[in-house]
Amino acid sequence: MHRTKEQCDAQGEWIAHVLRIRDRQDQTAFAELFRHFAPRVKAFLIRSGSDAALAEECAQEVMATLWNKAHLFDPGHASVATWVFTIARNKRIDLLRKQRRPEPEELTWGPEAEPEQADVVALQQETALLRRAMQALPGAQKELIEKAYFGDLSHREIAAQTGLPLGTIKSRIRLALDRLRHAMN
Structure with missing residues (x-):
């Protein structure tokens, strides 16, 4: 120009x-x-x-x-x-x-109440189920889910990091979330 x-x-x-x-x-x-x-x-x-x-x-x-x-x-x-x-x-x-990122509505002071044993067991079971569902994902989808949810990266940041088109990133994440939802139900 x-x-x-x-x-x-x-x-x-x-x-x-x-x-x-x-x-x-x-x-x-x-x-x-x-x-x-x-x-x-x-x-x-x-x-x-x-x-x-x-x-x-x-x-x-x-x-x-x-x-x-x-x-x-x-x-x-x-x-x-x-x-x-x-x-x-x-x-x-x-x-x-x-x-x-909404602010917490209420800050609690002092020690929190111990969770019910049944809740602890249910959470452990859900965590194990999620871990297995993550392992069952195709490698590309698993990598993108990890970057988005565990790495706290935006779709644009993932696209810049991986070189993949933004639409591909969004599609793979959407497919992976659908698979995880299905595996968790």
Whole structure:
């Protein structure tokens, strides 16, 4: 892609701003970057499915990260815009993960009651059954289940790690879960 002279000049100016933040904690440079990028980041997040309040909060965090991590910016690796929007994407993913992990509703204090012996035995039997069902899975499905549920990786992270297409990952995991459900019943 060919850049216009104005785009190159603007990119050079944004780089200079980040370097001034990094080297001198220049608040004027930060204010200019904030005025330019914060509304764009917020709009990007809203287009990505975030509500306005979450997008605003996330945009604020992105700009705070820019201020605190200016020393990590490498103009040889990415443009300022690419760097800022990568931070935004990562912040959005972090916030979505937090939303998916509900906080415990009630924290108990003191020792927990001992489980009933019948419950312990039933849990041991279910665990043994699950172990056998996992061993019976085809190798590729077993590996993906382990990465997703024991390795706590997202489907995209598994795809990046294995080189398999995302659709293949999802299909194999779905098939494996169906087999496990059938084996457990």
